[in-house]
Amino acid sequence: MSLELLDIHKHFGPVRANDGITITVQEGSLHGLLGENGAGKSTLMKVLSGFHSADSGRIVLDGREIKLANPDDAIEAGIGMLHQDPLVFLPFSVIDNFVLGSPGSARLDRKKAARELSELCERYGFNISPDTPARLLTVGERQQLEIIRLLWLGARVLILDEPTTGISADQRAKLFETLKALATEGMSVIFVSHKLEEVADLCERVTVMTRGKVVGEAELPVPPEQLVEMMFGQSIEIHDRDSVPLGTSHLAFDSVRTATGLLSEEPISLDVQSGEVIGIAGMEGSGQDAFLRLCCGMRTPKEGTVSIGGKDMTGKHYRDYLAADVKYLPAGRLEEGLIEGLTITEHFVLTGEKQSFFVDWNAARERAVEQIEHYTIKGTEASTAESLSGGNQQRVLLAMLPPELTVLLMEHPTRGLDIESADWVWEQLLARRQQGTSILFASADLDELLRYSDRILVFFSGRVIGELDANNTNVEEIGMLIGGRRAPSSGSVSS
Amino acid sequence: MTSNRLLYALIPAGVVVVAAFGLLLAAGTNGFEPIKLIVEGSIGWPPFEEGTSSKVGDTVMVWVPIALASAGLIVTFNAGMWNIGIEGQIIMGAIFAAFVAREVSVSRPLLIALIILAGAVGGMLWGLLVGVLRTAGGVNEIFGGLGLDFVAASITTYLIIDPWSRTGVASTSGTDPFPDEALLPSLEGTRLSPLAIVITLVAIAGIWLLFRGTLYGLKLKAVGRNRPSSFLMGIPTNRYLLGAFVICGALAGIAGTSQAIGFHFRLIPAISGNYGFLAILVVLLARFRAFWVIPISFFFAMIAVGSSQLQLRLDVNSALGGVLQGTLVLSAMFGLGWAAHRFRKQAEAGAEST
């Protein structure tokens, strides 16, 4: 099927997520859609799959204009989308997920559907059992389930939104193989990604988006520099890490193990020095989260000791860690960070150094105004947290950090941020590092990990599978480890 | 845009007035008559005329528990909790107060102070229990609270029938009246107690100040809006939730005390008068703002006291008063909700056209 998107506009409040986008996708082709986080790729694809309705614009399928008022219309037209976070019903079984929303008899025939599921699984070499609850599937398996479901529903245009975040290298290879096979069968595949290499690997044609607009198109292969230039305006180079002299031990794990679940199998030992930056890599849910929570006292180890600045903190409460200047910033900025409905001023009062029973609001507002200026936050002292954009929320979070920090733990410090904010965030973090703060950050972005870390810990399936010297490794090696394979010529160092 | 804003503020008010009058007309009255009767029955017509002091006293002493409970509920609502257990907390306050009133004999001022303290403690403990069930037991506060409401009501009935039964007769109507020294001092010939009024106003002012100017109030608000974020900021969230229940329970307990030693002068089975639930309506209508609790709960008290006149004079069932209260709150909620909805749509359309 050939597909044309013509002059698509879509805004969310003041945000113009799609600002007049025109794209043509050839029949039977693998079409890449490339762009930074926040460029509007997901929005465009949601419009194409009927999830959102566009403000204006036309969609032409095989020469015929189609109206997509809701996802039903898109499914009818043969357009299926695999969302960035696969939209499966976690408590339901695989088979229920498979049939939910499909047309057919009033009474469910799970047996028949399970047979069809198995056939499709066999055909594409997937291995998902119909009775497993979906929450037990890995992200990769959830994707496979969704892909098969969409094919079963008769999709002929398949959209995959950032399908490689959170899956292993093996699963990725498998996925690419499947997509290539589908394309040869005449399927049009739209592959959305913010990673250059992947698009270059897989696709035949690429469209590049920035800030809601199309900024370039090319037949592949082209030299990567050209794609980089389209994405960023100019090519960037990885600048040298300025080294900070390491000092005393700030965070130490001695054979730490949890009681059950993730991180319960292999004890972890680790010593993080002042001014050191540790990157944490791994598929989503491989234990990074549990590890960071161990670092800040939100979880207690069953065995081993955790010390901060040389002091044994094992079993202490989160607030004791906080008092020892250990701070944790999880990924969900509005879920586990800021508070909806409270103003910036109120946030600063809550986390301020001086806490008196009565609040001096005038002084508080003045301080908030200062902070807003200092951290170039787009908003006023009376703006509520949810009214800020993601980048500005991150700025407020960093502004709320205490001046002295021993250890800073962060999840996805730049996820969903525009480049300017992302750079700014790292500027701040590196400045902290100069002051001696040890930083541990989890990220799904390998470039970010390589660029900023001194050491990289790779998590796989609830344990630390590798510890790499960031100066001595590369994307391939990290990728292998993330996928659970210890590289043969491991550049692993142990300190 | 400003004219729109005004319009959207006026529409809810209009909806409320239309709904209230519609209701009264539908009830077969001429719309004004019941309102006049309610006013007459609660504060006299014309208001506060000579000879109405007894009515006014009753109305004020109904206002006291409603306002106190409302003040308490502002705290739990801000902490994100639906304290439906407030009825039980009022009842427990009354029970504790009754115990001291019956058993202790000391000088009058000390006795009154002890009774109020006991009432506060009773309500507080019952509130704390809801909080503990919620924080440690994972039981939704709505159900924990309701369960404890049932228990408190049962305990009252049991006390009245068995250990505290009236001398000579076994009756479910109530205990013997408390000794005179144990009653709230009131103005001659009325129930009106200046002390109760002062306590109520101080409580409301305290709650206003709590959320207006203190870190404790701000932290309560933070916990109510987002518990994980608050925890990560270093706020001991469970302690704050329990704190909210303690404050609310104590105020509800004092409300129950006022019912026991300021209105009924003994323990009766329905001692709470359903004022806890009524207070929830008051707070929803006041949109959690302390100051507005004062007039709204007074208005609700007027309806509660005055609607008995409807039965006597218009032969309209006095439950009309309760219907009127419910209608007011529901129409205000929907009126405001509708206006906010329109406003959002307009703002969106505005953003689209620019």
Add this chain to the structure above:
Amino acid sequence: MSGLWNAFVELFDTRTIATIVAVSSPLLFASMGETISEKAGVINLSVDGSMMLSALAGFVVAFEFENVWLGFPAAAAVGVAVALIVAYGSIRLSLNQVAVGFVLFALCTELSRFLGSSYVGRQPEGVPAWDIPWLESIPFFGQVLFQQNLMVYLAILTVVATYFFMYRTRKGLELQGIGERPEAAHSRGIPVNRLRYFYTAVGGALIGIGGAAFTLDVKLGWSDRPTRNFGWIVLAIVIFGGWHPLRVAVGVLLFRTLEAYALNLIPEFPSLSQVLPSIPFPLMILALVIVNWKAVLAWLDRYPFLRAILRSDPPTAIGTRFEIN
């Protein structure tokens, strides 16, 4: 001690069991209604008031038209109307579901007292007994299940039908989907909010029928707040039953059995006569406390089968709004 035991043994009398089943019908209807509504993601907290007002409507219509069967559609209509107000308020106007539900509870309760005052003490024709030929003569089961009346049969049928619909049909799976993860349901072309209106209304209809089953069957006639606290009990039982129709039904029967037990105990403890009838509700809360206690949870985790029976999680999106721009 022997008193406790004797009262317990009395429960196993066939007549007692038949009575427990008979008086359970209002709660069975209403709890199925609330289960459906909550499964779709909408908490209808007005049940207590909604049941009361529909109990009145059913009674008044049946009484005025001298036809008991007309009462039920009237009651269902009132239940639907109240449910739709909850749905409209939360879905369309983004009001807090719990707040709207609570205010409606208060309003409907007062409305039923106001409108019903002149009907206090009037007696309508009740639902006639109807033994099912053949089946009624089965020992034990015949008396318990088949010597009842149409409303009791319908109540049992409603439980079975709700279960079958939810877990065995395509539409039922969609119903679960919209309460579990609405954006996923939306992406599959399921009209989330339209179905939420629909299922809240269906739930409201059942809640209404439950109310009428009380005034037209279980306890004929109107008095001040006849179904008082039933709605709250229904809300608790739905949690207790883990949003599963069959387990919720078991919860209803268990609750009614506890009540019967409490009544049996009164001769033993006459001084507690006023207290005993209100014991079952706190007992259910206690049960909820126990299965939620951290230590118990940890213990249950080791026995997945037991855990699945004793505790289950609410629909993930319960009480939340869904909006797509």
